[in-house]
Amino acid sequence: MSDPMPFTPVDILLVEDNLGDAILVREALAEYKIRNSLHHVQDGEQAMDFLYRRGDHAEAPTPGLIFLDLNLPRKDGREVLMEVKSDPELRQIPVVVFTSSAAETDIVRSYGLHANCYVTKPLDLEQFMRVVQSIENFWLHIVRLPGV
Amino acid sequence: MMAAHHRDADSPGSGRRIFRLATLGTAAIAAFVVAVGWGLDWAPARTIVPGWPATTPATATGIGLLGLSLATAASTRSRLASVGAAVLVLLVCLWALVLVPAGFVPPGDSPWLSLPSIATSVTLATLAVGSLLVSGNPARRYRVVGLVALVGLMLPLHRLFVLALSGPGRTGASPFDTMSLPTATMLAVLGIAGLLLHPNLPYRSLAAARDTLGTLFRAGIAVAVFAPLLTAAGVLLGSRIVDQDLEGLLAWASTAMSLVLASLLWTGLQMFVRLQARTESLAQRFERLFRFSPMGKVLVDDTGRIRTANPASERIFGYRAGELVGRSIEDLVPEPLRDVHRRQRNEFERPGDSGIGASNRAVDGLRADGSRVPLEITLTTLPDEEGEMVLATMADISARRAAELALQESENRYRQLTQSLPQLVWTCRPTGECDFLNAQWVAYTGVPEQAQLPYGWLDHVHPDDRDALMSSWKAAVETGDDMQVEFRIRRHDGLYRWFDTRATAIKDVEGRIVKWFGSNTDIEDRKLFEVRLHETQRRFELAVQATREGLWDWNLVTDDIYLSPQWFAMLGYAEGEVPYRGDFRATLIHPDEAQGWRTVLQQHFDARTPFHSVECRFRAHDGTYRWMLDRGQVVERDADGRPLRMVGTDTDISDRKVLELSLRQQTEDLTRSNADLERFAYIASHDLQEPLRMVASFLQLLDRKYEGKLDDTGRQYLDFAVGGARRMQALIQDLLRYSRAGRSDEPLVRVDMNRALAVALDNLSVAIADAGAKVSPDVLPPARGQAGELTQVFQNLVQNALRYGGEAAPELKISGECTDDGMCTFSVQDNGVGIAPQHQDRIFELFKRLNPNDGKSGTGIGLATCKRIIERFGGRIWVESQPGAGSTFRFTLPSDTEQR
Structure with missing residues (x-):
């Protein structure tokens, strides 16, 4: 087990159509004072472009963690999840489904598509921020992932 | 001569x-x-x-x-x-x-x-x-x-x-x-x-x-x-x-x-000349009498020699014409008798004599081929110019002997037969007195035959039947016609059984009654069966009338079909207005169902189904179609299994059909509205919640980031806005729960109620701690339902008790017990404010609250959700309370015991 590298900045991709939520996630991470860079795209196509460095995202880095909303314009979050997990390269990136849906069907389906975890957006702001910070901490500092 | x-x-x-x-x-x-x-x-x-x-x-x-x-x-x-x-x-x-x-x-x-x-x-x-x-x-x-x-x-x-x-x-x-x-x-x-x-x-x-x-x-x-x-x-x-x-x-x-x-x-x-003529005619007459007599006639002289023999005698003894004349009469006597015959030949009884019997004696004769022939012989003497000759007249009685034997045998057989018949058999004299009762009769009545003759048997006939029987019997004896009458006969154990009695007079060639022959057949079982059959038939008729069923009986060979009056009445036809033909009846079936009807019928003809049963429309007299349930069964088939006859009923099911159609419509509507509700629930949980979450989150963010820049009034406004948003969220959550409550398709299972309660209390641990409440649960019996839903019930009830507690710290007692009627009653008792009796029903209705919306009260949905869940599980929920004296919420559930 190699040592964690807490001070190495990690690129996080946030796929979220709701700008409000994007701001809240950014606020939560900023409050945690971690020097990770958050990349925000608003739909599934942009997410795939980012991951495959296509178009505007030709210079995009490979993210170490993906926050994925399910209800997205143009390309649905479920499709994005399926494509990511079907790609032998991309499938190693942890995908956290982060959505307002608490529907059982969404949960089951997401895990069926090999989502790494499913988190419902808490209604309360305090909780929201704690959850985002917990996720970031867990996947980037606790969990050991294959070297990128 | x-x-x-x-x-x-x-x-x-x-x-x-x-x-x-x-x-x-x-x-x-x-x-x-x-x-x-x-x-x-x-x-x-x-x-x-x-x-x-x-x-x-x-x-x-x-x-x-x-x-x-x-x-x-x-x-x-x-x-x-x-x-x-x-x-x-x-x-x-x-x-x-x-x-x-x-x-x-x-x-x-x-x-x-x-x-x-x-x-x-x-x-x-x-x-x-x-x-x-x-x-x-x-x-x-x-x-x-x-x-x-x-x-x-x-x-x-x-x-x-x-x-x-x-x-x-x-x-x-x-x-x-x-x-x-x-x-x-x-x-x-x-x-x-x-x-x-x-x-x-x-x-x-x-x-x-x-x-x-x-x-x-x-x-x-x-x-x-x-x-x-x-x-x-x-x-x-x-x-x-x-x-x-x-x-x-x-x-x-x-x-x-x-x-x-x-x-x-x-x-x-x-x-x-005249005398001569008479003599000659006499001789001729004698000659013819002798020659053409059917009886054998032999003239024997005193030396035992046959002087003349007629053709009948030659036939009897099997000789050719003329062969007998000149032989010794002893040639015709069988060996053992020959000597006796020779010695005693002339000692037979003559008219006016008394010697050896000479009239109709039965003896055996010896035929030319050595066989014996039974004879009946009459001897007489005839004067002759040379002395006296003996005329023997004889008849071959072998046919008569055989007939006698056959008669004897047939009589024996008949006796045996009557004794072996299961019937009670009897015979009576032409005048009506009985002279024979067979063993079965004696065994049945238990009284010896002699004691029942000639009229003693009448004592065994049921008193109510005697008069009718005797008048029939007298009439039969008078007319000689056959008699048939049913009456009861007492068995040896005193039980009466019904018998079918038939008597026939045996008559001679001139029509005189020789004997009455009768037999009594036990028809007790048949009688019983007849009564039952009649009852069944009557019941069936009543049932048919009551159920408005038309009967049909279809001859599949000739295509003739019987249609009952009810059948015509059901479709508004006059009786017989529809031809009694199977193929015509088929044309009355609505074109949409005709093909299906034929297919189902054919399947039954091919013996692939035990019954024929189809719902189809028949054209009524007024041209409209009536829904019928056409049911039937082939009741006769030939050796190759081809159907020959089929009977069945048509039942008017138009009313049911209309009901069915509207029910289907309703079900479809309901399914659609359920689906709509589902969609609504999703919208509520996601689309409606999203903007609310935004409102609440950013209000909080505002409060957090700009806390120092707001004055007290600003902060108070902000609190109202956050409170409203939270309340809105709670409402939506509860409504969602309510809409989902009791709608699960999952089957009812055994639920550990202790565990369901524990989960509920754990969910509420913060609230319980905040309220300083004391919760004391008993050990609860298991019940049938769904764990998640019942957790929700407990959670709602406990939450309710915490919310409406009185002055003192809340104290909750939770208990449960099952009764013999298969139901378990659970109760959640608090020491809160209590509920006035007039409000006790209202509290289970949606959005009905007893308290003002002070931010602390509930959404008015929790108890309604409980009611919905409990009722879906087959139980009921109610509250027993007095204002100020606390409340006890009770609900029942089916116990799990009956499943074990």
């Missing part, structure tokens, strides 16, 4: 001998007269009585020739000689009768050359003609010859009478009184011989003939005998009429005597 008759008829007998003696003797005498009388000139040989006229040599020669002719006439061998002699005699007579009167007198005066006299010539000629007539074949004209002989007899007899009465003195009185005594005698003998000319048939059969010729002959005999007497008397009378002497008187007397005797002879002869 038969034999005697035949013997008599067949033998030539004395007549023949006399004939030969007379003819040949006369010829010899004639020769003697010529030779001795004339040749040696010895007068007595010529005259017999001295001085009387002599027989001339010519006459004697003629007589001799005639005698020879007659003697040989019957023989074919000497026919020529006979004819020659007769012709010679005829020629001499012709000369004497025709040529002498014409002047041709023989020359000389010698007696040798004298011709016969006229009388002699006539007689000679007559007898010569007779000889010629019978020459060669005397049987041919013997009857004519007989007459001729009689004629020839008359002149000699006349002359003999004249000579006897007056001697030769009167000779020459007429040309017919010239005959000499020897001539007359010899000619008379030849005449008599002529009568006996026939070799086989004597003159008496000629005299007995019952025809004209016979009558003539009989008259001829009388004439031949008496005419000469009369003529002789007349001759004497003619010569002595004037003398009045003794001779004259004698002549008169003899004449009168002759007439009397002639008439006596005539009547005697006639009587004889």
Whole structure:
């Protein structure tokens, strides 16, 4: 087990159509004072472009963690999840489904598509921020992932 | 007697001998007269009585020739000689009768050359003609010859009478009184011989003939005998009429005597003829009786020899015609009896006797082939000229014997049969008294047969049935018609059972009743069955009327179909308006269902389904279609399984169909609205929640980031906004829960209520701690439901108790128990504010709250959700409370015990 590298900045991709939520996630991470860079795209196509460095995202880095909303314009979050997990390269990136849906069907389906975890957006702001910070901490500092 | 008759008829007998003696003797005498009388000139040989006229040599020669002719006439061998002699005699007579009167007198005066006299010539000629007539074949004209002989007899007899009465003195009185005594005698003998000319048939059969010729002959005999007497008397009378002497008187007397005797002879002869005819017809009758009798008849003489046997007897003993005659009667007796028969043959009982029985004795006879034949024999005697003969009359009784045996056997069989029949069998006399009851009857009633005859059996008949039975029986006995009647008979154990009794009179050929034969068949079970069947039928009819079912009974071979009145009524047709045809009925089915109907029907025809059952529409009288449930079943099939007959019903299900359709519509509506609700719930949980979350989150963010820059009023406004948003979120959450409550399709399972409560309390741990509440749960029994939902129930109830607590710290008691009725009651008791009775029902309604919306109160959805969940699980929920005295919420659930 190699040592964690807490001070190495990690690129996080946030796929979220709701700008409000994007701001809240950014606020939560900023409050945690971690020097990770958050990349925000608003739909599934942009997410795939980012991951495959296509178009505007030709210079995009490979993210170490993906926050994925399910209800997205143009390309649905479920499709994005399926494509990511079907790609032998991309499938190693942890995908956290982060959505307002608490529907059982969404949960089951997401895990069926090999989502790494499913988190419902808490209604309360305090909780929201704690959850985002917990996720970031867990996947980037606790969990050991294959070297990128 | 038969034999005697035949013997008599067949033998030539004395007549023949006399004939030969007379003819040949006369010829010899004639020769003697010529030779001795004339040749040696010895007068007595010529005259017999001295001085009387002599027989001339010519006459004697003629007589001799005639005698020879007659003697040989019957023989074919000497026919020529006979004819020659007769012709010679005829020629001499012709000369004497025709040529002498014409002047041709023989020359000389010698007696040798004298011709016969006229009388002699006539007689000679007559007898010569007779000889010629019978020459060669005397049987041919013997009857004519007989007459001729009689004629020839008359002149000699006349002359003999004249000579006897007056001697030769009167000779020459007429040309017919010239005959000499020897001539007359010899000619008379030849005449008599002529009568006996026939070799086989004597003159008496000629005299007995019952025809004209016979009558003539009989008259001829009388004439031949008496005419000469009369003529002789007349001759004497003619010569002595004037003398009045003794001779004259004698002549008169003899004449009168002759007439009397002639008439006596005539009547005697006639009587004889009649007797002869009667005898013959009697013989013939006997002969026929004997010959054509169906009974065997045998005549046996005293030596035991069979003298005559009729065809029937030959048939009985198996002999050919004529074979029995001459055998010993013992040949017909079987060996062991033969000796006894021989010894005792003549000791049988004769009429008026008392010896060995001789009438209808049954004995065995021995047939030609050695077999035996049973006979019934009657013996009697018949007188015979040679003694006494025995007539045995016998009948072959083997057929009768066999019939008797068969009868005996059939009677035995019949007895056995009646004893083996399951029925009670009986027989009665023609007058109605019973004389036989079979073993089954005796066993059934338990009373001996004799005690029940002739009318004792009536005691065993049910008292209510006796009168009807007896009147039927009396009627039957009177009319002789068959009887059939049902009545109850008491069994040995006292139980009555129904019997079907039939009686038939056995009648003889003339229609008289010989016997009544009856049988009683136990029909108790059938009776019971009939009653049940009737009940079933009636029940079925009522059911059919009540259920509005039309019946049909379909003959699949002819396509005829019976349709019940109800069937027509259901569709509004008049009875019979629809033809009673299966194919026509099929045309009434709505086109949309016709194909399906046929398919289902065919499947049943092919025996692939046990029943035919289809819902389809039938066209009613008014042109509309009525929904029917067409059901039926093939009830008969042929050996190859092809259906022959099918019966079924049509039930009007239009009402049900309408209901079904509307129900389906409702179900569809409901499903759709449920789906809508589902969508709404999702929208509520996500789309509606999202903006709210934004509102709440950013208000909080605002509060956090700009806390120091707001004054108190600003901060208060911000708090209101955050509170409103949170409350809105709670409402949506609860509403979502409510909408989902009790809608799960998951089956009810055993739920550990302790665990469900524990989860609920854990979820509420913060709130409980905040309220400082004390919760004391008992050990709860398990119940049937769904764990998640029941957790929700407990959570809502506990939350409710915390929310509406009173002044003191909340204290909650949670308990549960199950009762025998399979339900468990759970209760959540608090020490809160309590609820007034008038509000106790309202609190379970949606959005009904008792408290103002002060931010602390609930959404008004929690209890409604509880109610929905509990009711879905088959329980109920209610509250028992008094204001200020706390509340106890109770709910019931089915216990889990019944599933174990």
